[in-house]
Amino acid sequence: MFGDIQKSIDLEPNGAPNVLIALGLSCYTEYWGKLLLGSRERENGQKCYEEFLKCLGSSYDPNPYQELLNKKIPIYQDIRCGLVHAYGTNKDCTVNLGEGMFGICYDEIADHYDFNIKTYFMEFKHAVDEYLEGLKNGTRNILNMNNAMKGKPLIG
Numbered sequence: 001m002f003g004d005i006q007k008s009i010d011l012e013p014n015g016a017p018n019v020l021i022a023l024g025l026s027c028y029t030e031y032w033g034k035l036l037l038g039s040r041e042r043e044n045g046q047k048c049y050e051e052f053l054k055c056l057g058s059s060y061d062p063n064p065y066q067e068l069l070n071k072k073i074p075i076y077q078d079i080r081c082g083l084v085h086a087y088g089t090n091k092d093c094t095v096n097l098g099e100g101m102f103g104i105c106y107d108e109i110a111d112h113y114d115f116n117i118k119t120y121f122m123e124f125k126h127a128v129d130e131y132l133e134g135l136k137n138g139t140r141n142i143l144n145m146n147n148a149m150k151g152k153p154l155i156g
Contacts, residue, residue, distance in 0.1 A: 001028070002125060009097060009117060018095045022115050023083040025124055029053055030080065032128060038144030040151075046076045055127035056103060056120070064102045073106055079113060089113065 008021050026049070033048030034040070036055070050069055057063035068075055082090035089095070093113035103120025106113050134140030 005121060009121065018097055018117060019083065019087060021097075021117050022079075022095045022120075023087070025117070025120055026080040026083050029056070029124065032131065034148045035145045036131060036140070038141070038147035040148055049076050049080055052127065055131065056123040058130065059123075059126060060102070065104070068104075068106055071108075073108075075104065075106075079104060079115065089115075 005021065005024065008017060011017075029052050030045055030049040032055075033050070033052030034044070036052055037044070037048055039048050050065075053065045053075065054063060054069070057065035065075070078091040079089055079093065082088055082093075091113060092111060093115060095115040095117070097117045099119045100114055100116030101119075102116070103123045104113060104115055131140055135142050135145065
């Protein structure tokens with residue numbers, strides 16, 4: 001997964017597919033949230049996305065994604081749903097291959113998002129690594145992951 005995303009990012013001088021990479025990362029964020037929460041229900045997509053999004057911000061103090069969610073900024077609808085259902089965003093947004101302060105930044109005054117793919121990807125990799133380490137050391141619930149995977153095909 002990481003290697004394929006990195007290959008796409010590395011296409012930058014030749015016109016990497018910014019929106020497609022952002023879409024993939026957004027979907028993976030929701031997927032890993034399902035593993036984290038043990039969810040198998042489609043109706044829980046927003047909750048799963050938001051829970052894992054908070055994991056992406058865990059290395060910052062304060063957590064920027066937790067702050068946006070506390071302010072009721074609808075990141076799931078604006079970013080993830082826009083990318084998935086319209087191959088764009090539902091709010092003014094710049095999707096770029098660059099780096100920024102955070103993977104997703106929101107300017108409340110301008111009502112504008114920046115999706116900084118390289119930063120988001122670094123945050124995402126860190127969150128996945130922390131989650132997997134938590135499964136190994138027992139700080140994350142492996143039963144949740146098993147429940148989320150129940151009945152799903154094994155890909156090898």
